[in-house]
Amino acid sequence: MNTIFEHKDTFKKEYVKKLSDLFQVELKDSTVYQRYSVLAHLLDESLKENFEKTNAYVKENNLKKTIYFSMEFLMGRLITNNLQNSGYYDVVKEAFKDLDLDLNEVEHAEEDAGLGNGGLGRLAACFLDSSASLGLPLYGNSLRYREGFFVQEIKNHKQVEHPDPWLKKEFIWEEKDEANAINIPLFGYVEHTQLINPVWIKAIPYNVKIVGDKNGVVTSLRLWATDASDLQKHVGEDYLRMVHGVDRQLYPDDSNEEGKTLRLLQSYVFSAAGVKQAIKEHKDLGRDPKDFHKFYTFQINDTHPTLVIPEMMRILMDEEKIGYDQAWSITTQTCAFTNHTILSEALEKWDIRIFRNLLPRIYEIVQEMNRRFRSILVTDGRFNKEQVYLMGLIGQNHVRMAHICIYGSFSVNGVAALHTDILKNEEMKDFFTLYPDKFNNKTNGITHRRWLIHTNKELTKILDDTIGSFWRDDLTKLELLDAYKNDSKTQNLIDQMKKTKKQALADQIFEKQGVKLDVNSIFDIQVKRLHEYKRQLMNILHIIYVYQKLKSDPVFKENYYPHSFIFGAKAAPSYYMAKQVIELIDTFADIVNNDESTNYLLKVVFVRNYNVTYAEYIMPAADLSEQISTATKEASGTGNMKFMMNGALTIGTMDGANVEIVREAGMDNNIIFGLSAPEVSEIYANNGYKPREIYEKDQRLKDVFHFVRSMHKNPAHFDYILNNLLNSDYFFVLKDFDSYVTAHEIANEYYKDRNGWLHKSIMNIAHSGFFTSDRTITNYNNDIWHLNKIDLKK
Ligand SMILES: *Cc1c(COP(=O)(O)O)cnc(C)c1O
Numbered sequence: 063m064n065t066i067f068e069h070k071d072t073f074k075k076e077y078v079k080k081l082s083d084l085f086q087v088e089l090k091d092s093t094v095y096q097r098y099s100v101l102a103h104l105l106d107e108s109l110k111e112n113f114e115k116t117n118a119y120v121k122e123n124n125l126k127k128t129i130y131f132s133m134e135f136l137m138g139r140l141i142t143n144n145l146q147n148s149g150y151y152d153v154v155k156e157a158f159k160d161l162d163l164d165l166n167e168v169e170h171a172e173e174d175a176g177l178g179n180g181g182l183g184r185l186a187a188c189f190l191d192s193s194a195s196l197g198l199p200l201y202g203n204s205l206r207y208r209e210g211f212f213v214q215e216i217k218n219h220k221q222v223e224h225p226d227p228w229l230k231k232e233f234i235w236e237e238k239d240e241a242n243a244i245n246i247p248l249f250g251y252v253e254h255t256q257l258i259n260p261v262w263i264k265a266i267p268y269n270v271k272i273v274g275d276k277n278g279v280v281t282s283l284r285l286w287a288t289d290a291s292d293l294q295k296h297v298g299e300d301y302l303r304m305v306h307g308v309d310r311q312l313y314p315d316d317s318n319e320e321g322k323t324l325r326l327l328q329s330y331v332f333s334a335a336g337v338k339q340a341i342k343e344h345k346d347l348g349r350d351p352k353d354f355h356k357f358y359t360f361q362i363n364d365t366h367p368t369l370v371i372p373e374m375m376r377i378l379m380d381e382e383k384i385g386y387d388q389a390w391s392i393t394t395q396t397c398a399f400t401n402h403t404i405l406s407e408a409l410e411k412w413d414i415r416i417f418r419n420l421l422p423r424i425y426e427i428v429q430e431m432n433r434r435f436r437s438i439l440v441t442d443g444r445f446n447k448e449q450v451y452l453m454g455l456i457g458q459n460h461v462r463m464a465h466i467c468i469y470g471s472f473s474v475n476g477v478a479a480l481h482t483d484i485l486k487n488e489e490m491k492d493f494f495t496l497y498p499d500k501f502n503n504k505t506n507g508i509t510h511r512r513w514l515i516h517t518n519k520e521l522t523k524i525l526d527d528t529i530g531s532f533w534r535d536d537l538t539k540l541e542l543l544d545a546y547k548n549d550s551k552t553q554n555l556i557d558q559m560k561k562t563k564k565q566a567l568a569d570q571i572f573e574k575q576g577v578k579l580d581v582n583s584i585f586d587i588q589v590k591r592l593h594e595y596k597r598q599l600m601n602i603l604h605i606i607y608v609y610q611k612l613k614s615d616p617v618f619k620e621n622y623y624p625h626s627f628i629f630g631a632k633a634a635p636s637y638y639m640a641k642q643v644i645e646l647i648d649t650f651a652d653i654v655n656n657d658e659s660t661n662y663l664l665k666v667v668f669v670r671n672y673n674v675t676y677a678e679y680i681m682p683a684a685d686l687s688e689q690i691s692t693a694t695k696e697a698s699g700t701g702n703m704k705f706m707m708n709g710a711l712t713i714g715t716m717d718g719a720n721v722e723i724v725r726e727a728g729m730d731n732n733i734i735f736g737l738s739a740p741e742v743s744e745i746y747a748n749n750g751y752k753p754r755e756i757y758e759k760d761q762r763l764k765d766v767f768h769f770v771r772s773m774h775k776n777p778a779h780f781d782y783i784l785n786n787l788l789n790s791d792y793f794f795v796l797k798d799f800d801s802y803v804t805a806h807e808i809a810n811e812y813y814k815d816r817n818g819w820l821h822k823s824i825m826n827i828a829h830s831g832f833f834t835s836d837r838t839i840t841n842y843n844n845d846i847w848h849l850n851k852i853d854l855k856k
Contacts, residue, residue, distance in 0.1 A: 065108040065111075065150075066104065066108065067104075067105070067108055067148070067150040067153050067154070068153070069153070070153050070154075070156045070157040070160065071157075073104075073153060073154065073157045074157045074160060074161060076104060077100060077101070077104065077157065077161070078161075080100045080103065080104055081096065081097075081100045084096070084099065084100055084103065085099075085100075089161060089163075094167055094168060094171045095171045095231075097163060097168045097171070098141070098168045098169070098171035098172060099171075099232070099234065101141070101154065101168060102141055102172070102234040102235070103234055105141075105144055105145065105148065105150065106144075106234055106235055106271065108148075108150075109144070109148065109271050109273060109280050110271075112278050112279070112280040112854075113269075113271050113280040113282065115278070115280075115854060116199075116278075116279050116280050116281060116852055116854070119852050119853075119854060120199045120852060121347065123850070124347075124357070125199050125849065125850050125852065126199070126356065126357050126358065126359070126847070126848065126849050126850070127199045127200070127201060127340075127357065127358055127359075127849070128193075128198070128199070128200040128201070128358070128359045128360075128361055128847045128849060129200075129201050129203050129336055129340055129358060129359070129360050129361070130186065130189060130190070130193075130200055130201065130202050130203065130361045130363060131203050131204075131332070131333060131336055131360060131361065131362050131363060131367035131370055132182075132183070132186040132202065132203070132204055132363035132364070132366070132367065133183075133204065133205070133312075133328075133329065133332070133363075133364070133366035133367065134177060134178030134179065134182055134183030134186060134204065134312070135175075135177050135178055135183055135186045135187050135190070135202055135204050135283055136175075136176065136177060136178030136179070136180070136183030136184040136186070136187050136211075136674060137174075137175040137177065137178075137187045137270075137283075137674070138174050138175065138176075138187070138512075138673070138674030138675055138677075138678070139169070139172040139173075139174055139175070139674070139675060140172070140175065140235050140270075141168075141169050141172050142169050142516050143191065143273070143511070143512060143516065144235070144271075144273045146275075146511060146515065146516060147191075147194075147195065147273040147274060147275045147276065147511065148273050148276075149276045173228045173231055174210070174228070174673050174674055174675050175210065175228065175233070176210030176211045176226055176228060176312075176673055176674070177204065177205075177207055177210050177211075177285075177312060178210075178211065178312070179211045179312070179313065179591065179632070180590065180591040181590070181591075181698075181699065181700050181701065182363065182364060182402055184508075184674065184700060185363075185477075185506055185700055185835075186202065186204075186363055188507065188508050188509040188512070188700075188835040189835060189838070189839060190202050190272045190281070190283055191272065191275075191509040191511060191512065191835070192507070192509055192834070192835040192836045192838070192839040193272075193281065193839050194272045194273060194274035194275075194277075194279050194280070194281045195274045195275035195277065195279075195509075195511070195836065196274075196836060196839055196840065196843075196851065197274060197277055197279050197851040197852040197853060198839065198843060198847075198849045198851060198852070199281065199849055199852060200281060200839075200847075200849070201281055201282055201283070201284060202270075202272070202282070202283035202284060203283075203284050203286075203332060203335075203336035203367075204283065204284075204285055204286070204332055205285060205286055205287075205308070205309055205312075205328055205331065205332045206229075206236075206268050206285035206286060206287040206309050207309060207310070207311055207312045208227065208228075208229045208309060208310055208311070209225045209226050209227050209228070209229075209310060209311040209312065210226040210228050210312055211226060211312055211313075211632070211673075212224060212225065212226060212632070212635070213225070213226045213671055214632050214670060214671040214672070215670065215671070216644070216648055216668065216670055219644075219645045219648040219649045219652070220641065220644070220645050220648075221632070221633055221641050221644050221645075223635050225311070233270075235270050235271055236268040236269065236270045236285065237268065237269050237270075237271075238266065238267075238268050239266070239267045239268065239269055240266060242267050242339060242342075243264055243265065243266045243267070244264070244265045244267075244334075244335050244338050244339060244342075245262050245263070245264055245265075245291045245292075245293050246262070246263050246264075246265055246291075246330075246331060246334050246335060246338075247260035247261070247262055248260060248261045248262075248263060248327070248330075248420060248421070249261045249419065249420060249422070250422060251422055252422045252423050252426055255379075255380060255423070255426070256380075257422065257423045261294065261301070261304075262291035262293040262294040263288055263289075263290075263291055263294075263304075263305055263308065263331065264288065264289045264290060264291035264292070264305075265286040265287070265288055265331055265332075265334075265335035266286065266287045266288070266289060267284045267285070267286055267287075267335070267339065268284070268285045268286075268287060269282040269283070269284055269285075270282060270283040270284075270285060275511060277852075277854065278854040278855070279852050279854065284336070284339070286309070286331060286332050286335045286336075287309050288305055288306070288308040288309045288331060289305060289306075290302060290305050304327075307324055307327075308324070308327055308328055308331055309328075313325070314328075315635070315636070317636060319416065322412075322413070322416055323416055323419075323420055326412055326416060326417065326420055326421075327420060329366050329367065329368070329369055330369050330373075330420070330421060330424075332367070333367045333368075333369040333370045333373055334369065334373045336360075336367075336370070337360070337370055337373050337374050337377060338373075338377065340354075340358050340360075341354065341374075341377055341382075344357055344358065351378065351382045351384065351392075352384065352388065352392060354378075354392050354396060355392050355395035355396040358396055359396060359397075359398055359846065359847045359849075360374075360396050360397045360398065361398050361400065361842070361846075361847070362397060362398065362399045362400065362467055362471065363400050363402075364400065364401070364402045364403070365409070365410040365463035365464050365467055366410070368410070368463040368464075368466050368467050369421075369424065370397060371393060371397055371466055371467065371470035371471075372424045372427045372428050372431065372466070372470075373424065374389075374392075374393045374396065374397070375389050375390065375393055375427050375431075376423060376424060376427055378392060378393065379427075380423070386430070393470060394470055394471065394472055395472055397467075397470050397471040397472070398471050398472060398473035398474075398475075398846050398847075399467040399468065399470075399471040399473065399474050399475070400475050400477065400504070401464065401467075401474060401475065401476055401477070401485060401490075401697075402477055402697050402698075403697055404481065404484055404485065404488075404489050404694060404695070404697060405595065405695065406489065409462070409463070409464050410462075410463040410464065411460040411461060411462050411463060412460060412461045412463070413459060413460060414456065414459050414460060414461060417461050425461075428455060428456065428461060428466065429456065431455055431466070431469065431470070432454055432455040432456045435453075435454070435455055435469050436450055436454055438496075439453060439496070442496065444495060444496075445492060445496075449492055452492075453465065453492055453493065453496075455469060465493075468490070468493050468497070468500070471500065472500065473500055473502060473845075473846045474490075474493075474497070474500045474501050474502070475501070475502045475503060475504045475846075476501075476503050476504075476697065477503075477504060477505065477506045477697050477698040477719075478503070478505050478506060478697060478698035478699075478718050478719040478721070478722060479503055479505060479721060479722060480694075480716075480717065480718065480721045480739060481503075481697040481698060481718060482501065482502070482503035484694060484739065485501065486501050488743065502845060502846075504838055504841050504842055504845075505698065505719060505722055505832075505833075505838065505841075506698040506699075506700050506703070506719060506833075506835075506838060507700075507703065507832075507833050507834050507835030507836070507837055507838035507839075508700050508703045508704055508707070508833060508834070508835055509834070509835050509836070510534075510537050510707060510834045510836075511534075512678075513681060513703075513704045513707060513708075514707050514708065515534065516678070517678040517679075517681060517682055517708070518559070518563065518681075518682040518708055520558075520559040520562050520563065520682075521556075521559050521682065521708065521709065521827070524552070524555045524556065524559060525540070525543065525827075528542075528543060528546055528552060528555075529542040529543055529546075530542075533831075536831075537830075537831035537834040537836065537837070538831035538832070538837075539831065540827060540828050540829070540830060540831040541828055541829065541831060542828075543824060543827060543828035544824075544825065544828040544829070546824060547821045547824040547825055547828070548817075548821055550817070552824065553817060553820035553821070553824065556709060556820050556823055556824060556827075557816070557820055559682075559709070560683075560685065560709065560823075561581055563679075563682035563683040563708075564579075564581040564585050564683045564685075565581050566679060566682075566683065567579075567585070567628075567679045567680060567682075567683035568581055568683075570676075570679050571628075571667055571669060574669070574670060575667070575669075575670065577651075577655060577665065577667050579626045579665060579667065580624060580626065580662075580665075582624065583623075583624035583625055583626045583665070584623055584624065584625045584626065584685045584686060584809075584810075584813050585626050585628060585683055585684050585685045585686070586625055586626065586627050586628070586684075586685065586686040586688065586713075586809075587627075587628045587629075587630075587680060587683070587684040587686065587687060587688060587705070587710075588601050588627075588628070588629055588630075588631075588688035588690070589628070589629065589630035589631065589669070589672050589676075589677065589680055589701060590630075590631060590699075590701050591631060591632060591633075592631035592632065592633040592634075592637070592640040592643060592644060593637075593640060594639055594640070594643075594792070594793050595691050595692050595695035595696065595793050596690070596691050596695075596696070597690050597691060597692060597793055597795060597798075598629060598631060598643055598647065599643050599646075599783065599787075599795055600690060600795040600798065600799065600802060601627070601629070601688055601690065602629075602643070602646055602647045602650060602666075603763075603766050603795065603799065604799070604802055604803060604806060605627050605650070605654075605664070605666060606650060606766045606769055606770065607762050607765070607766050607803065608622070608625075608664060608806075609650075609654055609657075609660060609664060609769075610765055610766070610769060612660045612663060612664060613659065613660065619663070621810070622663055622664075622810065623810050623813050623814055624662065624663045624664070625663070625664055625665075626665045626666075626667070627664075627665070627666045627667070628666075628667050628669060628680070628684075629647050629666070629667070629668045629669065630668070630669040630672030630676060630680065631644065631672060632671075632672060638782070639782070639783070639786065642780065642782055642783050643783065644668065645780075646770070646773075646780055646783060647666070647668050648668045649773055649774065650666060650773060651665075651666040651667060651668055653773065654666050655667075677701075677704070681701075681704040681705055681707075681708050681710075682708040682709075684705050684708070684710040685710060685711070685813070685819075685823075686710060686711055686712075686713050686809055687701075687702060687705030687706065687710040687711065687712045687713065687714070688713055688714070689701070689702045689705075689712050689713070689714030689715070689717075689718075689720050690713070690714055690715055690736070690798075690802070691714075691715060691717045691718065692715070692717070692737070692742060692793040692794050692798075693715045693716055693717040693736065693737050693738055693739040693741070693742045694717065694739045694742050694743060695717065695793070696717045696718035696720075697718055698718045698719045699717075699718040699719050699720065700719075702714065702718070702719055702720055702723060703719065703723070703830065703833040706723055706727065706826045706827075706830045706833065707826075707827065707830040707833065708827070709823040709824070709826055709827050710823070710826065711731065711732050711733065711809070711812070711819075711822055711823065711826060712724070712732040712733070712826075713732070713733040713735070713805055713806070713809055714732070714733070714734060714735075715734070715735065715736040715737070715798070716734060716736075716738050716739065717739065719833070720734075722832065722833075723826075723833075726829040726830070726832050726833075727825050727826045727828075727829040727830070728825055728829070730822070731821075731822040731825040731826055732822075732826070733805045733808055733809055733812070734805075735798070735801040735802055735804065735805035736794075736798040736801050736802065736805075737794060737797065737798055742794065745794075745797075751791070751794070751797065753787060753788055753789070753790070753791035753796045753797070754788050754789070756796045756797060756799075757787075757788055757796055760796075760799070760800070762799075762803070763796060763799060767784055770783075770784060771784075
């Protein structure tokens with residue numbers, strides 16, 4: 063490597079020069095943003111050589127690739143990650159010191175790339191980092207939304223959404239690749255498999271470099287923008303509005319038919335563009351389309367990219383003139399599907415009318431797939447009429463995306479052990495009967511380079527000093543820390559680390575919203591998307607109970623360790639219940655934080671605009687990690703892993719990856735409560751849950767409800783929430799309340815024993831190695847992709 067980053071003196075010279083070239087300013091007069099921009103430009107340029115080297119290596123060695131299709135990539139900032147992984151961080155840090163610049167401040171000038179709304183998108187981002195770091199030729203594929211997930215403001219305790227026009231500032235890490243633009247046909251009608259009078263749209267790829275961890279490998283995330291196509295004859299106002307609507311926004315409003323069409327259009331465009339690009343690349347290398355599956359795997363992340371399957375069939379049959387059977391064989395040896403949900407209402411389906419109108423040829427292909435699939439089911443003989451109907455790719459006037467994925471993929475995986483079991487034995491039981499060999503589990507993970515090394519330098523140093531630094535390349539080595547769980551020196555270091563990280567978060571919160579938190583209090587944190595199944599409501603109801611108890615029970619007050627409860631969550635703009643819960647939390651926060659008789663013991667904060675950058679402060683600062691979903695509902699969770707890796711204890715249900723967290727770290731080192739998955743399933747099956755009976759028998763709940771009715775000048779203000787709990791309580795908030803109270807009493811007692819707590823905290827860190835996404839990606843590769851590694855040192 064011959065780059066300006068080799069030595070700090072070369073770097074300093076080039077840095078000052080670039081500042082002058084780009085902005086015509088001298089160092090002393092430059093703004094923080096200019097300083098950031100110059101650093102990012104220099105780094106991005108220096109990565110170009112390795113990006114090309116990586117591409118050349120993959121090509122020359124005929125390596126198979128995985129294309130990771132995902133509607134979302136929740137990347138956050140890239141500057142720190144890219145500096146760390148390229149191995150230039152220390153040189154830049156030294157150089158900045160010499161130049162009297164604040165590197166930390168400059169890193170913070172980057173906007174979050176918020177092209178995702180939660181765990182699924184963040185998982186995709188972690189997978190890119192792990193794949194590149196393991197030297198695997200995996201490439202991301204998605205849309206280049208000009209507006210990311212909305213920016214959240216809280217006004218009068220209510221959520222207000224603002225657009226996130228993040229591309230208004232230059233996104234330095236991307237590079238337009240006009241030469242590989244692709245034309246995509248839409249609408250029209252079909253005659254003899256030919257699409258007549260289509261509307262053409264152009265998709266233009268932008269490559270975002272993905273830097274492997276000090277291995278020289280640079281892969282990419284390909285984001286497709288849309289524009290008017292040269293093939294389109296009539297370019298009217300409506301056409302341009304459509305073309306520029308496709309890449310405008312992540313998850314546009316889909317409450318009307320136009321919005322629904324737009325969503326389907328978005329899914330189709332990035333799927334079709336990715337498929338076409340790969341087939342083109344394959345052919346350009348002189349390979350036979352019939353060998354496509356030997357050189358590519360398409361990993362379909364949830365059902366948004368389902369159309370990859372029929373689109374691949376369309377290209378192979380209509381353009382490559384391959385017969386249906388062979389095209390199907392190639393397609394189903396290429397595609398693999400990851401399922402992320404079990405909430406059946408969340409399973410994606412499309413009204414036939416919308417689907418057929420937008421994609422007439424694709425619809426025809428899906429119909430043929432459906433005809434053949436049903437005939438397989440009927441011939442099989444194990445499925446009755448009703449089952450055949452319910453398993454169909456099309457039914458109840460809808461196209462069922464998950465069913466297309468299962469039928470069209472050679473692998474179907476769940477994202478945690480419990481989740482995969484539920485898929486096999488309940489949700490997708492009939493499909494599992496039909497295709498037992500397709501189903502497999504890949505427990506999610508997180509990249510420890512971002513969620514430990516970058517976000518927690520203090521813990522990183524403790525680990526390096528205690529067990530040596532090789533854990534960074536093999537996170538299971540963290541187990542060596544187990545031997546120090548009772549070592550008072552190590553315990554003290556962990557204690558100090560937590561205080562430092564809690565202070566950093568407390569400073570952020572104070573600066574942003576003026577609430578002061580005591581770092582000696584327990585930081586009890588629940589941050590994640592707002593959803594009823596995640597039960598933020600149960601959390602706040604419990605806190606209200608605690609507040610009343612503090613005011614009425616001196617013995618309780620005497621024994622209560624100071625707590626700071628921290629929430630962060632965005633609610634989908636049209637999700638009424640979720641927004642009510644935010645209002646309830648934020649309204650209560652105001653009351654409790656201003657009550658001087660208790661606020662030295664109890665505070666509540668709802669942090670604004672929870673995103674990746676905020677998470678980087680929050681994860682290391684937690685003592686307790688709230689993972690309290692109704693058992694069976696959280697497929698995996700990844701926030702739970704970030705907290706664990708940073709030394710928090712989990713207070714949680716036996717759901718998702720929590721099951722594996724306690725398997726790894728030990729039941730005694732976390733606090734588990736509530737209904738189990740089988741218990742939940744049984745209650746649903748028997749249909750016998752009566753929440754009002756629980757309420758009537760529990761004075762604590764009555765008092766809490768009474769208080770909620772006093773929180774607003776209109777006593778009925780939160781009745782939508784309360785009535786829902788009394789009459790339906792689909793997620794068992796009332797049913798689990800009692801055991802949740804007990805779990806918190808246990809946590810309170812645990813914390814008073816500082817050494818005991820630190821022992822548990824160390825056990826969580828020491829046994830978090832399983833949750834690195836390096837392990838997850840290795841599992842995917844060994845079982846599904848079978849990619850060979852890029853080795854640039856050869
Ligand atoms: C990790 C992460 C999530 C996922 O959190 P869960 O608790 O697993 O739902 C969501 N949003 C952001 C910003 C994250 O970093």
